[in-house]
Amino acid sequence: MSRAERQAAPAPAAREAYPLRRLSLFRSEIGTVFRRWRTLALLGVLAAVPVLVGIAVKVETGDGGTVGHGGEGPAFLSQVTNNGLFLVFTSLAATLPFFLPMAVGVVAGDSLAGEAASGTLRYLLVAPVGRTRLLLAKLTSTLVFCLAATMVVAVSALAVGALLFPLGDITLLSGTTVSFGEGLLRALAVAGAVALSLAGIAALGLFVSTLTNSGIAAMATTVGLLITAQIVDQFPQLEAVQPYLFPHYWLSFADVLRQPVYWDQLLDNFRLQALYAAVFGSAAWARFTTKDVTA
Amino acid sequence: MARNEAHQSNAGSEDSAAGIPGARGRRKAVRYAVPVAVAGVAAASIGIGSALASSGDPDLPKISAEELIAKVAESDVQRMSGSVKFSTDLGLPSLPSGISLGGGAKGGEGKDGDVSPQAKLTELASGTHTLRVAVDGPDKQRLSIVERAAEYSLIRNGDQVWAYDSGSNTVHHSTAPHDKAGKSGRDAKGEALHGASPQELAKKALDAVGDSTSVAVDGTAKVAGRDAYQLTVKPKAAESTVGAVRIAVDAKTGTPLKFTLAAKSGGKPVVDAAFTKVDFGRPSASTFDFTPPKGAKVTEDKDFEGRAGHKGARPGEAGGMPGLAGLTGSSGAPGFEVLGKDWASIAHFTVPKDLGKAADKAADKGAGKAGGAGKSAPDGGLFEKFGSKVSGPFGSGQIFSTRLVNALITDDGEVYVGAVTKDALVAAAK
Structure with a gap:
């Protein structure tokens, strides 16, 4: 809220319009993200992953064979033929290390740098909206994309799983059998955990996006940081820093499927994502509210 | 620059001090301090958290x-x-x-x-x-x-x-x-x-x-949020590789909550x-x-008993406690004997020679199962690399050592395994 606004618009009418306008900024930002062809293409690729996995498993087991009995391949793969619901978990496990965060990195990196590159950022700032609020709107739209991307994978996997494989009571990792309804609830919780896992890279991407005026550079940097973190996470010699890397606890979503739910790593993951969101969100704020916008 | 700043003010940014270079720099520094402070607070709370977890030993009545x-x-x-x-x-x-x-x-x-x-x-x-x-x-x-x-x-x-x-x-x-x-x-x-x-x-x-053991109560500790006594068990035998065993015992129920076995070599x-x-x-x-x-x-x-007998070792005991099972000397293997006693006991058995080249490999397996080291090598060749040559009154052989369990395999196929020093193994071999 600007100084000018505070002085000039104390009228009741303006105050009533205020919440609506605040929402409209968020709505328009979300609309901007989801109207882009790039975003739709990313979501399309994400939706195709479960289809590919499902068909591959179906073809391989068509003659009564089994897959992944040695525990190879993405997690839960050996269970897919018995219960289509496991395709949701397999698909999320397959897309979480790279596909999902890459899509988020592209959207987050593009959010401000892309506007700057195309020269639309200063027009956004011409509107009587504070920079902080614009940044919040950008962050919100990126987080909404995290959720949407995860749900696209999950829903596509559920549809493919229901078409190709039987559905029914599911056996959790601990060997406990629960009803299909509870299985669905757990799948929803898993999708929520995966979406929250992406909050860290969303904030990181937003911060990178405030540093440059080139959308491509911001996307490449964000995805590059993701790959670097994933590689560092693989080396046993670097064990000391690994608990502080944002992808470190990503696979903890599988802990939702234990009986009772094993919270330790899940909570570690959420705390870590919240820390990344706070540090890089405030860094993005510090940078964006003090930088010269020339484009 | 100046025009740009003016533009920003018009554009509704929260620039109240725009245009004054000194104030602007200060404000920038203050804003950048926010993420640094957030990271600092997080790091500090992690540090304080682990400090709290390790300190604050509970006050419990004395116990022998x-x-x-x-x-x-x-x-x-x-x-x-x-x-x-x-x-x-x-x-x-x-x-x-x-x-x-x-x-x-x-x-x-x-x-x-x-x-x-x-x-x-x-x-x-x-x-x-x-x-x-x-x-x-x-x-x-x-x-x-x-x-x-x-x-x-x-x-x-x-x-x-x-x-x-x-x-x-x-x-x-x-x-x-x-x-x-x-x-x-x-x-x-x-x-x-x-x-x-x-x-x-x-x-x-x-x-x-x-x-052969000295036992003492060594203060109190908090384990899994419960008050516990610390019990220290130390072998007196000089040849034992076990430094100390520490057990945290729940003060209310008497349930052991924590078990730590340290090697004499430290670490x-x-x-x-x-x-x-x-x-x-x-x-x-x-x-x-x-x-x-x-x-x-x-x-x-269905055929578990038969299989276990055939193997000549009881896996449940062998693997349950790497090292300690060997100390308690539990096995039903033929030709198996225990030399020494308590902490300094050494398991001794013979590997049939007719196995030829596979002898080493089998010996390693035997060492893993009966000695309780809980280890078995994928193949003899790889395991051989870990060994070192020794010789003594028994002839010559290979000695394999870990931080806790040492094993001596003589060229005659005699195997000596125990949580004792290499010298004690060589002395025990005849």
Whole structure:
């Protein structure tokens, strides 16, 4: 809220319009993200992953064979033929290390740098909206994309799983059998955990996006940081820093499927994502509210 | 620049001091201080958190070592559940994945995809694992090894014993007889994995307490949020490689909550098993229910007793406590004898010579199973690299050492294994 606004618009009418306008900024930002062809293409690729996995498993087991009995391949793969619901978990496990965060990195990196590159950022700032609020709107739209991307994978996997494989009571990792309804609830919780896992890279991407005026550079940097973190996470010699890397606890979503739910790593993951969101969100704020916008 | 700043003010940014270079720089610095402060607060709270966890020893009434041991022995906890962090560091060189220690043992079973408890047990002999336990009376137990996106569960409900490996979706089923004659079978099978819980480890260590051991109460500690006494058990024998065993005993129930075994050579504990969460309430009944999931591969284990006899070792005891099982000298293998006693005991057995070139390999396996080192090499060649040549009155042989257990294999096929120094092994060999 600007100084000018505070002085000039104390009228009741303006105050009533205020919440609506605040929402409209968020709505328009979300609309901007989801109207882009790039975003739709990313979501399309994400939706195709479960289809590919499902068909591959179906073809391989068509003659009564089994897959992944040695525990190879993405997690839960050996269970897919018995219960289509496991395709949701397999698909999320397959897309979480790279596909999902890459899509988020592209959207987050593009959010401000892309506007700057195309020269639309200063027009956004011409509107009587504070920079902080614009940044919040950008962050919100990126987080909404995290959720949407995860749900696209999950829903596509559920549809493919229901078409190709039987559905029914599911056996959790601990060997406990629960009803299909509870299985669905757990799948929803898993999708929520995966979406929250992406909050860290969303904030990181937003911060990178405030540093440059080139959308491509911001996307490449964000995805590059993701790959670097994933590689560092693989080396046993670097064990000391690994608990502080944002992808470190990503696979903890599988802990939702234990009986009772094993919270330790899940909570570690959420705390870590919240820390990344706070540090890089405030860094993005510090940078964006003090930088010269020339484009 | 100036025009741009003016533009920003018009554009509704929160620039109240725009245009004054000094104030602008200050404001920038203040804003950048926010993320730095957030990171700093997080780092500080992590530091304070771990400092709080390690300090603040609870105030408990004084207790003598004898009273504490009696308390452990009397402890009659029938119901509990919790998580255990279990790490072992035998000082073995870490192997490339694919020929891990566990994998070698699995290959030894000669069956693809064997998920029997014995095979799984050897995996615990290296690295850090999270276990979850639940106990409801003597007939209902569950133990799970939490793995990355998978879990290995061992469930005992009455006389049914199920092992379920979610990673490969395979089930291993066996029955535990109720009568006393079948107790050894039950021990080795149903409770094989329970050997990894702090209680079992502590019991085995306290069983070894005798004249050769000094026991003392060493302050108090907080384990899994509960007040506990610390019991220190130290072997007096100079040739033992065991430095000290520390056991944290729950002050209320007498349940051992933490077990640490340190090598005399110092460094990280060789075995460290501790509850990170513990609950003495009754676990829900469904915890112990198991029906094999649809499509899972089920292997039945009908011939367990025969198989165990054929192997000449009792896996349940061998693997339960790397090193300590060797100390207590438990094995039914033919030609097996125990030299020395208590902490300084050395297991001695002979490997038949007619095995020829495979002798080394078999010896290694024997060492792993009967000696309780819980290790077995994928192949003899690889294991040979770890050995070093020694000679003495017995002739010459190879000595294999870990931080806790040393093994001497003479060229005649005699094997000496124990948690003692290399010199003691050489002296014991005849």
